Amino acid sequence: MTNAVNALAIALQQAVKADAVLVAQLGTDGVTDRALRPQRFPALVLSTVEARDYSTGESEGTEILLVLEAWSAKSRREAEELVADVRRVAEGLSDGLSGFRLVNFSHRRTISRRDVKAGLFVAEARFRAVVE
Template sequence: MSSAGFALQKAIFEKLTSDASTLAALGGPRIYDDAPARAEFPFVTFGQSTERDWSTGTDEGYEHLVTLHVWSRARGRKEAEAVIAAARDALHDQDLALSGHRLINLRHEYSEARRDNDGETFHGIARFRAVTEVK
């Protein structure tokens, strides 16, 4: 059986790459675990994720924090904010199918957009919290 964290990441990836609003905001399926060297902007990458035990006396479960990073070279933060909003709408409170696990909930916790240190890239962050149980 795959780890709960990997099953969750795979389900998030599948949801985002099939969501019309997210694809429109990105201009295509530009969602990566590890972005290619010359990735076209804007794009989304998976960032830090944490998984911790959330088991009960009878069920094995996990709490997850998943971070998505949005990268944009458009003038201003509007494009980064649009991608964040599309991803949030696609994922918040959605019932995703996880291999070997059951998603109890998936909630958007916070997001932000700021200019990166290079002065030309806007960097957006969206953090999600999920709880899963083993099937």
């Protein structure tokens, strides 16, 4: 299961880095799974990842639930626009999964809020993927 998660994370990172709009906003960092401080904003962070066995009698499979956080020092709108751009580039993920087949990748919901402690805005986008 972990390899499927890593393959999905790498494919998502590559898709973000290949998009001119996202590179202009984020720089070459793309998506990170490391601590935010110190970091320039806006930023995309791969947050919570949950992997479940989704195997059938015929093939092995993994259901992956992931949360991608879009952080902005500027506005909630900027964070939400980052999520929209990620959703756009994620449409081409099926071709980029090394060693696995992406059966489904779908956006489930986005919640945006102001993080008072950090003084930043964050949009938390939840995605579901099924990988074989």
